[in-house]
Amino acid sequence: MSRTLRDVGWVTRKDGEPDQRYSMPQVLNVDGSKDKRFGSFETPSFGTSETLTHGRSQYYDQTSAPSGPGVYQLMTTNGIGRPTVQYTGMSNDIGRRLDEHARCTSDNITTQMSQAANRGMDVRARFAPADSALEARAQELFLLGQRDYAWNERNNGGATKSWWK
Structure with a gap:
């Protein structure tokens, strides 16, 4: 499944507050929890080196x-x-x-x-x-x-x- 920019953001707890365990944006589920399937991203398109x-x-x-x-x-x-x-x-x-x-x-x-x-x-x-x-x-x-x-x-x-x- 292809992921989009909308699926990336700050992880939130169930009460809606930011989850302090994460200091960087993560791939999110619909409920704001961390999606452990972030490997489903497609590889970025690199140019020549x-x-x-x-x-x-x-x-x-x-x-x-x-x-x-x-x-x-x-x-x-x-x-x-x-x-x-x-x-x-x-x-x-x-x-x-x-x-x-x-x-x-x-x-x-x-x-x-x-x-x-x-x-x-x-x-x-x-x-x-x-x-x-x-x-x-x-x-x-x-x-x-x-x-x-x-x-x-x-x-x-x-x-x-x-x-x-």
Whole structure:
């Protein structure tokens, strides 16, 4: 069953008050309770990936990511090999968020991007614009439910520590 933006929102208790156990929007049932079938979302429509950093280079290539809400994925690849998705995230401004990951020094993703560069890997990004932040969050929840991404610390089982060595 295909889900729509109307199915995403803040979880409410039976008395109509917000359920404080949830700090993020969730996929909802008609009564406002959390729908545990959120995996029924369709995969966001990603475009082609763009290179953020080239192997062994710490220089960042700007992307053509939009300045609106959506989901994005960071991937690594050795040369012409197939990219491996390492991180999935959402943002109200995809372009700004990718820029923060690439230029910030205290961001854990920046550290892992540097580790990938030190290993001679290219880091690539792909993104899928969304109509709203709620839709982007729902798509992110869907993607995080698909597998355990190596660089995701929150909402996805923790980062894989082999990237920190």
